[in-house]
Amino acid sequence: MATTKGKLIECDKCGEKVFLKLIGKDYYDGGYSSQDKFEEMPENWLYRALPLYCYLCPTCNREITKILKEFWGEKSERYIKDEYLK
């Protein structure tokens, strides 16, 4: 049986999951502190801070972006970054 270290990301709305493998460590303070380093999230998966802090899969990301665009109207560009609009 094989074991792979990593972290499981779950979409906060629909529960879809993606697994990110552990690929190493980043060291700080001359090696005194370290933090695990994981694979990048797949394209359009997103950790976003607006309107709440949550992980979103591409489908839910599109859905909430559409709602936010309707809500903000012309001000959308100020509050929604391009990366959210893919």
Ligand SMILES: [Zn+2]
């Ligand atoms: Zn989702």
